[in-house]
């Protein structure tokens with residue numbers, strides 16, 4: 001039996017995947033409402049294939065609980081918030097989970113940390129928690145880091161098919177955990193040490209952040225000289241060794257916009273490219289605002305209330321708003337005292353998150369002259385004609401061309 005601790009975006013699909021592949025699973029979360037929802041047969045977020053996976057796991061006997069279980073393998077997928085000022089990780093949820101496990105686990109249990117942690121976190125914070133309880137690592141308990149790699153929007157597919165990394169002190173323990181994950185994972189599973197696994201995970205997200213920053217910087221360069229960045233990237237990408245990503249309104253989500261800061265925080269004198277990339281991506285919401293005001297001026301739109309914002313999620317076809325570029329842009333607008341003036345709509349976000357948020361496209365478009373498209377959800381891409389009568393600032397290059405469509 002395994003006990004998966006934390007049933008959020010990573011823990012839930014992971015618990016379900018193990019269960020659906022014949023592993024006996026108890027999924028634990030301290031949030032009683034979340035556990036009640038799962039017990040009532042409903043998933044807690046939208047993701048392709050998640051409901052089907054949920055049904056298979058329930059059929060296979062997955063159990064949800066607010067209590068930790070005594071078992072020999074724990075998988076910890078709790079949040080790892082970071083402090084925006086110090087750029088350091090807050091390991092308190094991981095530590096609390098490990099402490100709780102120590103209270104009940106049998107001798108020799110294996111604790112697998114899936115949560116993303118900054119390189120060195122397990123040495124600096126987790127090992128002391130274990131040692132303080134009088135446990136000998138490697139005898140009383142084994143520590144493993146198996147960072148998740150799945151992309152929101154395609155999680156179920158990627159959980160099955162992505163390659164994985166397992167970091168363990170003892171290669172034999174690493175091999176055992178590899179075998180466990182191989183119950184469902186069809187990708188290659190590399191076994192290494194914990195520090196390397198921590199670093200590798202953060203490096204992967206930093207690689208993507210830097211590449212997005214390059215696209216965003218190109219967008220700014222091209223805008224300054226009236227060139228079409230999208231056309232340039234399309235053509236450049238025909239080169240066999242060029243693969244430029246897409247410029248956009250900024251980088252959101254709890255991963256790519258966060259993890260590179262760990263490297264900047266730990267290696268401030270060295271991680272200069274990484275810091276620059278982060279700052280470039282963080283500057284994009286303001287760049288969108290500036291672009292919107294240029295267009296308003298060009299088109300004679302005087303009232304900000306005539307401009308609406310489409311998209312609150314951090315990217316297309318997800319219901320996650322963490323670090324979303326729209327929220328960052330609205331923070332900026334607050335400083336200009338106009339945040340509440342624009343209507344905001346996102347078909348994926350049902351709860352009210354910001355002022356002036358509406359819940360249907362009709363209500364959103366009513367009375368607007370201009371729409372800033374912050375997210376290219378499929379609902380919009382499948383019916384672009386709804387924007388026909390509007391001036392559009394298309395930050396995602398999803399609205400086609402036309403005299404009323406402006407790009408970054």
Ligand code: SAJ
Pocket residue numbers: 116148149150151152204205208212245246247248249250251252253254255256314315316
């Ligand atoms: N974005 C762009 N241009 C692009 C690609 C993305 O502006 O060309 C933006 C997105 O709109 C979004 C942000 O970047 O705001 C991040 O989106 P994403 O789809 O690139 O990545 P995430 O954050 O959803 O998931 C990433 C993935 N990491 C990598 O691809 C290296 C995923 O595999 C990780 O598991 C996940 O982070 C994580 O949890 O760490």
